[in-house]
Amino acid sequence: MKRRLGFSTRAIHGDPEARPDWAPVVAPLYQSSTFTNPIGSTAEVLYTRYGNNPNQIAIAKRLAALEGAEAAIFVASGMGAIALSHLAVLRPGDHLLSSEWIYGGVQRLFAQEFGRFGIDVSFVSPLEARTWKRALKKNTRAIFVETPTNPLVRVLDLEPIASLCKTEGLALLVDSTFATPINFRPLEHGADVVIHSATKYLNGHTDVIAGAVAGTESVIEEVRKLMQVWGQAIDPMAAWLIERGMKTLAVRVERQNATTLHLAQWCSKQPQFGAVHHPGLPTHPDHEDARRLMGGFGGMLAVELKGGARAAERFLRALTIAAHAPSLGGVETLVSEPRLTSHAMLTPEARARAGIPDGFLRFSIGLEDPDDIIADFAQALAQL
Ligand SMILES: Cc1ncc(COP(=O)(O)O)c(C=O)c1O
Missing domain, CATH: 3.90.1150.10 (Aspartate Aminotransferase, domain 1)
Known part of the structure; x- marks a missing residue:
């Protein structure tokens, strides 16, 4: 059985591979919007807005390895990551149940914007499993929480919420920006989707705006499709800086x-x-x-x-x-x-x-x- 790598090794190397001779130790920056594509090929074209630039792919693999997720994707901001991950799991007519202890921008997104997509959102105080259960509606499809919270640094126990989600067939999405995968990994506690403002600890150097989502292959594929059409891809330079930042996470x-x-x-x-x-x-x-x-x-x-x-x-x-x-x-x-x-x-x-x-x-x-x-x-x- 392959030995499980520690967090620093995963953050620096992802899944380490033998290096060819004369290869750069640090990945080059592919500051290119497009790439030559083989004539006659039916494969998806290489184009940076599609999220398949090597700098974008490298950090996605790194985060998936850190969160213990099948897949991950980086996008243009933390807000972009929250918006796209919810649009990936919700449909018009669905109800989202959100913790009321969340970042103000996300509160505004849910309360002021989701209505126009036919998504109804209600907010509950997140401490007791009973509160969540009482607030469920027939059309509830997902629960969103942030832990630790801003600014009181409250720490939520995800397990009762995750178990309610399992029984009711709901998706559990968690904003884990404050925790980072070093301090807490929501997927190990029953969450389905982990979201980060990568602007914060993942990059760690206050010089990039970015977001990330980790989860199953299928949910990340859905986020990728939305990212492509909503124009939310991360810029290669930002991705390169995040790769450097994550090495010291x-x-x-x-x-x-x-x-x-x-x-x-x-x-x-x-x-x-x-x-x-x-x-x-x-x-x-x-x-x-x-x-x-x-x-x-x-x-x-x-x-x-x-x-x-x-x-x-x-x-x-x-x-x-x-x-x-x-x-x-x-x-x-x-x-x-x-x-x-x-x-x-x-x-x-x-x-x-x-x-x-x-x-x-x-x-x-x-x-x-x-x-x-x-x-x-x-x-x-x-x-x-
Ligand atoms: C917990 C949390 N989630 C999401 C965001 C949004 O991230 P961004 O500014 O990268 O869009 C922020 C801060 O801005 C945040 O503190």
């Missing part, structure tokens, strides 16, 4: 796991913070599930400054390492304020009810030296 995520846990423990001792949200802390509501289900607690952390919005603003202005920017999963520490970004459409009261009071800051912890990040937090807190 395991070491980046392991380091981000360690630094973030250390920083979260430090933050929880600072009197200026009212609450610290990180699944590695015993105070986090999903700590036990996260320990049981995940390989690491991840690089996301949220803090609540007791002084509210004004204190948050002063703290942000005093930080020198963390860049005030949306997005996450890169080598640089980033911070954002959900009050003004993902949750701007809610009233302050509704935000507070959702667990995001004013003064709440979300951090994506990067690869800087942990002591430097802590020293920067300390000096910024001292200025409040």
Whole structure:
């Protein structure tokens, strides 16, 4: 039996093959929209919008190997990956049941756009299997969840949801952007389709917009067909950069796991913070599930400054390492304020009810030296 490779080896080599002499160690960039095709051939033409450029194919194989999926595909953005994977499994007249704890862009896609395709969407609080069951309709065809969630880093146990999906014959689609295949692999827990914003950890260098879907050959084939006609292929340069980024995925995520846990423990001792949200802390509501289900607690952390919005603003202005920017999963520490970004459409009261009071800051912890990040937090807190 073939030995199962570790995650770093899979991320660097995919399925390693003997190399011919004089071959480049790093795959070349095929920055070409089209390729010469054999005259008289009936095979599908090689054309970059079709997703069959070698740079596009290389990263798809890498991700499939990491997620333990039959197949995978990269597309032009995380939003593109979510849209196409749902269009691949849903038909006009179908109902989609979605967790309400999802990225705001996806919420908008479901609530404002899916109706025009005849797809009805309802949102439920994802914690209890009973809630899902109660919300099922005769025409429900799929369930969508994001785990860990933004910005409270809640960790969902997929197994009860997956078992409901099996009994009811529904597809389970999971946005696993925050977890990465290093910390959690949804297919091992009963999901059918895994989705990533590859813009985040998979690329890891904050220089590419991309998305990815992994699952069975048949669902990925369906996504591929949609990608071709909806014009969602990833650019070869972006694919090449992602291939480079993915080679260090395991070491980046392991380091981000360690630094973030250390920083979260430090933050929880600072009197200026009212609450610290990180699944590695015993105070986090999903700590036990996260320990049981995940390989690491991840690089996301949220803090609540007791002084509210004004204190948050002063703290942000005093930080020198963390860049005030949306997005996450890169080598640089980033911070954002959900009050003004993902949750701007809610009233302050509704935000507070959702667990995001004013003064709440979300951090994506990067690869800087942990002591430097802590020293920067300390000096910024001292200025409040
Ligand atoms: C969890 C999650 N899913 C999907 C997306 C959308 O990804 P993209 O910006 O690559 O389209 C984002 C962020 O933008 C995200 O945080």
